[in-house]
Amino acid sequence: MRSAGHNGIVITIGIVDNDRFALPMLDMPLTDIPGPEICRRVRAASADIVVLGITSYSLDHYRQLAIDAGDQGLIAKSVTPKELAEAMRNVLVRPFPGFPTTEQAHGSIVSASARRVPDTVEAGA
Numbered sequence: 001m002r003s004a005g006h007n008g009i010v011i012t013i014g015i016v017d018n019d020r021f022a023l024p025m026l027d028m029p030l031t032d033i034p035g036p037e038i039c040r041r042v043r044a045a046s047a048d049i050v051v052l053g054i055t056s057y058s059l060d061h062y063r064q065l066a067i068d069a070g071d072q073g074l075i076a077k078s079v080t081p082k083e084l085a086e087a088m089r090n091v092l093v094r095p096f097p098g099f100p101t102t103e104q105a106h107g108s109i110v111s112a113s114a115r116r117v118p119d120t121v122e123a124g125a
Helices: 035-045 059-069 081-093 102-115
Strands: 013-017 020-027 052-055 073-076
Touching (some): 020 035, 020 081, 035 052, 035 059, 035 102, 052 059, 052 081, 059 073, 073 081
Parallel strands (some): 020 052, 052 073
Antiparallel strands (some): 013 020
8 A cells, every 4th residue: 555655564365456455455363564544544544444354264153343444345365256246246336224424434533533532641741
């Protein structure tokens, strides 16, 4: 995602349109930077990119994490190629049920960041 300024973030699956990710698909339990954290960073920077989470674990386990991070959907790695293509087409039109739009997710992430108290605040300052 060079054009978005996210150096060091690796997205291994997605649709590229005009040299930019039109649909990054993020693996939820990545080792170095988990998918929800990558999504949160993308979402904080952009309200334009649809993000689809993908996992081999239980969807129930990652559903709320994906929603809170700003994903527009979550699918299992075990889906068939046909189901994957259908999910990709559908999520580009509208979020999965219960998931936020890109604009809602961006607003939520930005608001949450603004409310956080810095770790460096000293007592009595």
